[in-house]
Amino acid sequence: MAVAAYKVLFDEEKQLHYADVPVNINQAYFPFVRLCVARYQKHSLKINNKDCCLSPTTTVDWLQVVPVRYTALYFKGGKNEFDVALRGTAPYTFTGQKFMNDNTQSPSRCKITVTIENTTLGKSDDAFISMNNRPQGINTSVFIKQYYLDRQQFKGNQIEFVERISLGSAYATQPFRVVIREYELHEFDPIRVAEEARKRAFDRRATTGAPVPQYEERLVFMDVFEVNGSV
Secondary structure (H helix, E strand, C coil): CCCCCCCCEEECCCCEEECCCCCCCCCCCCCEECCEECCECCCCCEECCEECCECCCEECCCEECCCCEEEEEEEECEEEEEEEEEEEECCCCCCCCCECCCCCECCCCEEEEEEEEECCCCCCCCCCCCCCCCHHHCCCEEEEEEEECCHHHEECCEEEEEEEEECCHHHHCCCEEEEEEEEEEEECCHHHHHHHHHHHHCCCCCCCCCCCCCEEEEEEEEEEEEECCCC
16 A cells, blocks of 8 residues: 655644645646545554554545646736736637527636736735725726637637736836736526516516526636736
């Protein structure tokens, strides 16, 4: 029997022991993993000439391993013009946009937002100051751009996202922050959509036709870049 041994540490806040175990998921996307663990004691007793260094095994809770993401900013001369890049395993293989019942295109199931923030307000020790609770009404957001990924930004099962951002000349030297967020889009509560359709069926003023799918977001990745220093 082979044992993969890892150093165990103790979390004072959670009052739990833990170990950092690397898992190579290759091209899998958010796979579920369950580990079988045991306590290992190198200097244990022997019973009937058998080493008793390994305790009985137990299983831990299921967990999902986050897919690998690579992000970068590629500056084009001054710091106020740059490409935002995000690469990694996609949640699905892109096969083209689907059309809804009203002949409009459904949104891609992947969305990326790029937010440019002023660094008027600095970061706290463990999080960014909430933009919904900023003092004196100071607005830290310069702009937000959102992108629904299309066929050109998928290479097989890989996301290859690159978009150009151009800011005013003042940002060539002024500190600012780039926040990249990736979302999955999922159809929102089909039971509720069907219920709304039934209500419309009894409302003579309502338009007829099949219900149009609604989508909600799930944040799956976020990264932050400080440009020209930070406060």
